[in-house]
Amino acid sequence: MNFQSLTPELIAAFEQIVGPAYILTAQHAEVDAYADYGRDHTEDLHYAPDVVLRPANAEEISRIVRLCHEHHIPVTPRGAGTGLSGGALPIHNGVVLSTDRLNKIIEIDERNLQATVEPGVVNEAFQQAVQAVGLFYPPDPASKGSCFLGGNLAHSSGGPKAVKYGTTRDYVLNLQVVLPTGDIIWTAANTLKNSTGYNLTQLMVGSEGTLGIITKVVFRLLPYPRHNILMLVPFRQEAQAAEAVSAVFRAGIIPSGMEFMEREAIAWSSDYLNIPLTLPEDITAHLLIELDGQDLDELYKEAEQVYTVLENYDVGEILLADNATQKDELWKIRRNIGNSVRYNSVYKEEDTVVPRAELPTLLRGVKEIGARYGFKSVCYGHAGDGNLHVNIIRGNLDDEKWNVGLRKPISEIFELCVKLGGTISGEHGIGLVQKGYVGIALKEANLNLMRGIKQVFDPHGIMNPGKIFDAQIMQVI
């Protein structure tokens, strides 16, 4: 791509569109906020934007994008910056377009169990707003307290509840999108079913800001499940924890959460949070299992069935959380594993995913590869979905080993995923840091279809350039 540089005229035009209060340029280099727009939660990467724009609505975004399209200026859309694959990093500089001012819940339609929202709404704020009227929006990434719904859409984010309720993708009915040419479209209709033309909605979801900027979303909602039961199950053998996951489903039970945590993952997080947790010496992993529904008696029956399944495994004493505080603490520990790992060390996170029953094989493979190449990993994740987050800890690895030496073992981990029927990202996206590995999961014919689609949407290649795949054919590292 041959991008043009920003001119003072263009910057003045942008300022006129968004207003002087909502533009940051290199003149603001000393302002913390400016530097922050060059980072996300991925390792310790940083790229400086030329200009940060914070438009108020789709019309302003359309005018900005139209100018960028005409003048071949890169545009990097940005939500809350909580991404873990570098998707929001402005690697070609240009415009960082923040959606933080598109933060309105426009309508909660109780008659139709739907809601219309803007992309800058924080996930948890939306969950709470719909819960207040008895409704339920299930997708709940670990960063739900700060991440935006727009970012969730960019990656089809999951979270613990995905195992029963699906990911962000499964709740989207219709999207308003500013295309890379500046045109504004709605992708579909506000209906539960739609068989009217190609599915542009699902093409946008997971496209990581490379096909346009989502400016409104119509979500479907569910009735809020009135009750839940949460249990923490300690295992003496990691592989058994992974094996038990599949067995629970085979017993006809679909938990609303089924989380796997290595001993170190849970230990680091409870230390980090100062939440005391007894961890007997012989326990190597835990499953956190949640059941939810409208009827508590029914849930207790299901819990008994889960206990029956677990009798076949070498488990320690099961903790059944018996009040809201205890449940909150357990979920808090689970959600803060990422933060606690980051607190301990720089790390690389690999978002591996395989068919559920292949998880024990994947876990063994990751540990074997780590032993062979000399790195330590802390593993945890959504075991019910076969989605294992592998955190490779920097510890005292030198620069050479960290920046170059890990490429081969990471490739081996991803190759194992694909061999097991899986792929290289379940919910974090490819973004920047996995781009070099995308050829392991996607064949050249698939990538060429994607490149063609990108070209249809974005003929000048301005929208989040350099993410997911390169415009040209590339080599697997």
Next chain:
Amino acid sequence: MNFQSLTPELIAAFEQIVGPAYILTAQHAEVDAYADYGRDHTEDLHYAPDVVLRPANAEEISRIVRLCHEHHIPVTPRGAGTGLSGGALPIHNGVVLSTDRLNKIIEIDERNLQATVEPGVVNEAFQQAVQAVGLFYPPDPASKGSCFLGGNLAHSSGGPKAVKYGTTRDYVLNLQVVLPTGDIIWTAANTLKNSTGYNLTQLMVGSEGTLGIITKVVFRLLPYPRHNILMLVPFRQEAQAAEAVSAVFRAGIIPSGMEFMEREAIAWSSDYLNIPLTLPEDITAHLLIELDGQDLDELYKEAEQVYTVLENYDVGEILLADNATQKDELWKIRRNIGNSVRYNSVYKEEDTVVPRAELPTLLRGVKEIGARYGFKSVCYGHAGDGNLHVNIIRGNLDDEKWNVGLRKPISEIFELCVKLGGTISGEHGIGLVQKGYVGIALKEANLNLMRGIKQVFDPHGIMNPGKIFDAQIMQVI
């Protein structure tokens, strides 16, 4: 599109690929089967193919398609021919490519609750095969006894259970596809989550055979729900039946079926099937409500809640089906409405869909438009999804009125759908017969994106040409 004609050399090449037993040409014009390949279940339309090919596998299909791509020969993929929008009609002649020999259930993976199947498997045969091992494949179109899974994928078919379980689209993890160039790809991975590149899977689903030919499918499955309760609720006012639908959901209940039937729909079908059914004079519509789950006590509690909701409406005596035979009969009546209407008269079926709570407004609008333009309609459908099938009865309408005069009122019905937040097809697809109306639902910018995507997949435009939209810009009728 400038298509080429079939030559004797090409026909000989096709015969070599599939073998002489699996090719039909104009020489077989006297064979019923040959004529049948020019029809589907849409009105009384017929278009003759030049040649019918029945390949055995993806490799044969790839070889056929590669030849057609090179020589610019139209290819119309065909499943069981039960479509209602003319999607399988070979309107540009050329090759009809039947998938009926790709009819194997390759694997039912009980460990992962997944199955791998070929597209020519009959929906109900697949349902039964997975049920035999305690698993559940929910999508159940009315034609489930004869329709193929491949056709279900082409339109993202729904069926009664979609209200709780979603449509075909929601069960697809991965597709093997022969592209219009002859390349064979897999669209994704066999995982429940996937955030690795653009979603080619959901782009294929609902693309009505215009982007390639699906040759294998990996479906996710659920544990089979052990119990269900079925009730038939008669209403004295049609609009109230439609209104009650939304009220049930607002009470926190998600039925596994929520079907609306006008008096005539249920009366014609029970007559057609010779199943006696008492229909008091003052009953104008019915809801058929099914609840399912793993626990019968819980279902009875839910049924009581449904009864409580229904007390607010003017309903007749509710029939609670109390044995399997009675349940089967009620579902048989529902499923055979389409057949009974066809038995009574030629008809046009419009597959309207709106947000659930707008159904009463849509129903009133359809009747008002019918009264104004002088046609009779029989309405029924998946009320829980806001999906109303409007059957316009030919009766004694003359050719002019039937072929031309109905265009305006049908446009008005579709415009009403869009105004209510809906669209023009919920599960039958646009195919041939709704193509003239697609501009009512899809703006030019959307259609141009779809045309661009079509061009990326199918540069010679050979795959099911003339369906969904025209390659060129078109006028709304």
